[in-house]
Amino acid sequence: MPGSAHLRDLVETHRPNLTQYADFYRDVHQHPEVAAMEKETAEKVAAHLTRLGFTVHSGIGGHGVVGVFQNGEGKTILMGAELDALPILEQTTVPYRSERRMVDRYGNERPTMHACGHDMNMAALLAAADLLKAAAHRWKGTLLVVFQPEEEELSGAKAMLDDGFYDLVPVPDIMLGQHLVPTRAGTVAIRSGPVLVAADTIRIRVIGGPCEGSINPQFCVDPILLGTRIVSGLQDAVTKEVGQDEDATVACWGFHAGVPGNDYVAYADILLDIKTIKPDCRAAGVPRDPEINHSVRAPLTSNHECIVKPIDRIFRDYFTSNMADMALVRSTEDFSVFGAAHNVPYAYWNFGGTPMDAEEPLPTNHSPYFAPEVDLTLKTGTDAMVLAALAFLAT
Ligand SMILES: [Zn+2]
Structure with a gap:
């Protein structure tokens, strides 16, 4: 395990001028692209990795990019x-806000x-790649910057895996990821075990009828009534069986039934989003009879202690009082x-992005008001990614 003074020196000596990465951040912020349409963004990233001297593969699983540096x-x-x-209408007042x-x-x-x-x-990952390249004489190994x-x-x-990602690059020994959150700029938080929930989608079709020869709708099996009971019943099941303190939620994201002008309702389609940290509480209480279509939207993100431990020790030495607590987040x-x-x-x-002098925390991720502080946030994300990699690569 490399010493913390050694790592601090390595980072301080080889950190690139972050102005160009702050400029990259503002440029990409002003020119965002929604999922599967990230063409220009991917081109910017690939061009930068090429300039840094990485071997670059582009267009993987759509617009995915990976830069490889063997050292x-x-x-x-x-x-x-x-x-x-x-797909959000930006409401911030920063000069580089998106109007796209x-x-x-x-x-x-x-x-x-x-x-x-x-x-x-x-921006932080590109800057980290730059720093690691500049410090290549002080570590050994291979970087896959994805x-x-x-x-x-x-x-x-x-999509990237299905498109042959591992035909292009070796399977890694370790994976590192980080995400900007609304804690104070300069702070970092890490822990072992579950950090982001798993998400499942369940589609249920409740079939209505038959009307037993009656033309009066009140004698028919009403799929709307049944469907609303299923939705509220599942909320009850989560509260009673799982308990409010445990991490499971069921949200109804869609309910569609009936045709305007027709009083016979053949079926009701229900779309449920289920978030859990325990796979066995998925789909609790869902009745069998309707047609149920289950798909996994996202797996649980659960950190491995053998990777977290050395990183946590280096982060604590480096970020000292700027280590924040990491709570389980119900996102995916x-x-x-x-x-x-x-x-x-x-x-x-x-890593955090709320300006140091802000009285209120930054509005949360996915808010139209999400406007992180740039310089300290970028430096923190860059240093954190570099330190985490060096925990396993430094010589
Ligand atoms: Zn995100």
């Missing part, structure tokens, strides 16, 4: 960030905003998909 015998580390923005509208992959024209911080995650598409739709990591991520088939251990941590 002698050592561990292979995959470091991840995301390319996509959200774009047609999404479904053909709808949408406002577009980097409201999740993927622009900052990208910029995945479609994170917001939880489909990009799988498909980052772990990259290593799932090969059981690659990983760590996924958070």
